[in-house]
Amino acid sequence: MATKVFIVDDHYMVIEGIRSLLQNEKTIEWTGHATNADSCLSFLQHQLPDIILMDISMPDKSGIDLCKEVKEKYPSVFVIGLSTFNQQSFIQKMMDNGASGYVLKNATQEELMEAIELVAKGKTYLSDEVSKVLRKQDDSNIVLTRREKEVLELIAGGMTNNEIGEKLFISPSTVDTHRKNLLAKFEAKNTASLIHIASQMQII
Amino acid sequence: MATKVFIVDDHYMVIEGIRSLLQNEKTIEWTGHATNADSCLSFLQHQLPDIILMDISMPDKSGIDLCKEVKEKYPSVFVIGLSTFNQQSFIQKMMDNGASGYVLKNATQEELMEAIELVAKGKTYLSDEVSKVLRKQDDSNIVLTRREKEVLELIAGGMTNNEIGEKLFISPSTVDTHRKNLLAKFEAKNTASLIHIASQMQII
DNA sequence: CATCTTATCCCTTAAAAACAGGATATTCAG
DNA sequence: CTGAATATCCTGTTTTTAAGGGATAAGATG
Numbered sequence: 001m002a003t004k005v006f007i008v009d010d011h012y013m014v015i016e017g018i019r020s021l022l023q024n025e026k027t028i029e030w031t032g033h034a035t036n037a038d039s040c041l042s043f044l045q046h047q048l049p050d051i052i053l054m055d056i057s058m059p060d061k062s063g064i065d066l067c068k069e070v071k072e073k074y075p076s077v078f079v080i081g082l083s084t085f086n087q088q089s090f091i092q093k094m095m096d097n098g099a100s101g102y103v104l105k106n107a108t109q110e111e112l113m114e115a116i117e118l119v120a121k122g123k124t125y126l127s128d129e130v131s132k133v134l135r136k137q138d139d140s141n142i143v144l145t146r147r148e149k150e151v152l153e154l155i156a157g158g159m160t161n162n163e164i165g166e167k168l169f170i171s172p173s174t175v176d177t178h179r180k181n182l183l184a185k186f187e188a189k190n191t192a193s194l195i196h197i198a199s200q201m202q203i204i
Numbered sequence: 205m206a207t208k209v210f211i212v213d214d215h216y217m218v219i220e221g222i223r224s225l226l227q228n229e230k231t232i233e234w235t236g237h238a239t240n241a242d243s244c245l246s247f248l249q250h251q252l253p254d255i256i257l258m259d260i261s262m263p264d265k266s267g268i269d270l271c272k273e274v275k276e277k278y279p280s281v282f283v284i285g286l287s288t289f290n291q292q293s294f295i296q297k298m299m300d301n302g303a304s305g306y307v308l309k310n311a312t313q314e315e316l317m318e319a320i321e322l323v324a325k326g327k328t329y330l331s332d333e334v335s336k337v338l339r340k341q342d343d344s345n346i347v348l349t350r351r352e353k354e355v356l357e358l359i360a361g362g363m364t365n366n367e368i369g370e371k372l373f374i375s376p377s378t379v380d381t382h383r384k385n386l387l388a389k390f391e392a393k394n395t396a397s398l399i400h401i402a403s404q405m406q407i408i
Numbered sequence: 409c410a411t412c413t414t415a416t417c418c419c420t421t422a423a424a425a426a427c428a429g430g431a432t433a434t435t436c437a438g
Numbered sequence: 439c440t441g442a443a444t445a446t447c448c449t450g451t452t453t454t455t456a457a458g459g460g461a462t463a464a465g466a467t468g
Contacts, residue, residue, distance in 0.1 A: 011288060011309040013316075017221030035310070057288075084215060084261075084288070105215040106239070145444060158397030160424065174446050179425080181444095190454085191396045191425070193362030199403030349414060364454060377417050384456080394424085395455075409468105416463075424455065433446075438439105 002029035006049035008040040037061035056083040071098035101125035151178040206233035207324045210253035212244040241265035260287040275302035305329035355382040
């Protein structure tokens, strides 16, 4: 029995590329594609593939959210994340939301096939490249509380402690404490490096 | 006579996608592909295509630099930028470096063919989507002097005016002046928003 | 040559952030 | 229940920025 594969990616060229890579594989059955999250969900109401190859960056909804939604509604469908970004935060979130694998868009046909075959059996696939990133940056993983993230974003917006305090209905002293904790968590020397590091990590 | 097309993109799937989109076009001759800037330059030493479809983000060298190099050495070759990012700064730099067009990776086959045909005639192609972005953000284009950029990067690195002054062998007062000018140019309220805006614009 | 840009330097005052240290209340998991 | 994490608030001092102002000198450009 062939493995039914469905693709969600907002880049037409990538869809064509994958279709081209898989078209001669007898073990793969191409069931269709979608260029956004909504049409993907519509498709799933009528037909369930075995595997969805899912881009993490899409216009209407991130693949990270879509993955969660799909796995909640259709737990039997396996999801493989698809992205150009070999970034710890994305991969981690995708796997947390139930993905069974993560493939970079510069993957070869062999890697893609390996991923599909392994995931179809219910196993997990992460390429060497991806799993290395996951391990390497794992310890430098910074977890912010809701309040800290809120404060961080307002700092990035150029607000002072006083202004942030007013906005969040808390004392400027409290804002200052959050600020201190942010500096400590990011190991940043001052606001400038804090915002820079957070930006690089795509937290803001 | 068919238009000779060459592709540079570090994503195998995108190369396959474009190949698949173009394979049935009689007016297109596929001359090959490269997954990095170096092998692209090697190829050009032996054979010159009419058009190069060039990804702007590659591991060894950015498409922006590669475009410049190619146009300097082989002015007769037309370059079409290829990217997922519909961002003013990238498009502008690519066009400044001699590109004849810019196509997003979510382009349809029709758009891609339209771009290739137009550019092959020596004209310029920008999709509606792309040219809109170019016009819209054109006035918010910020030009920094060498010194300002240097100071900006050191600020982002967490250094104080005194430290930057020591590093650059200038007075802290001078650093402060550059800082003031940076805040004015970016219309930023303080360091935090300065670094945030510059990060978003991918200047740092 | 006149003008503009860039880079350099200085002063002052007020505001903001960094650093240190401590304190209380709540929530949540073991 | 107990401790850890989170969120809240405080008092200080020192350092750094922000803002306002003004000034000089070199180099490019029309």
